[in-house]
Amino acid sequence: MKKFILMLPFFCFFAIVCGNTAAAQSGCIGSATMNIIIEDCTGIDNDAHNSNIRNLFSITPNPADNYLTIQAKTADVWQFVAELQTITGQQIITQHNAQMGQIIWPLANLPAGLYMVILKTPNAYGTEKILITH
Incomplete structure (x- = not known):
């Protein structure tokens, strides 16, 4: 089980993620797919x-x-x-x-x-x- 806190301006969302399903503190349950891309910012090619x-x-x-x-x-x-x-x-x-x-x-x-x-x-x-x- 993974816990994530996503803070954006004027918005805070806390979710507990099990596999592809998340349950928010409000009781809302849903699933989503997220791609995370990390780019090399060193400037070295x-x-x-x-x-x-x-x-x-x-x-x-x-x-x-x-x-x-x-x-x-x-x-x-x-x-x-x-x-x-x-x-x-x-x-x-x-x-x-x-x-x-x-x-x-x-x-x-x-x-x-x-x-x-x-x-x-x-x-x-x-x-x-x-x-x-x-």
């Missing part, structure tokens, strides 16, 4: 950042088992920083200045699960979800 990173790098394989390869697609982004983090943000690996635009990370000692790869260049930033399976 993650899709644009990640799209740019996908154009600059390949991250394979995904899902990954024993290793993960991050490869710059062009020589102008050979200088980059790559990080591997848990889904909660705990930093696992950080590597600067990849050799010839490539990083290979061994993953055998990491628990299976969902991780984030963060890639940073002087002109781009993005994240990719990586699933590690064993």
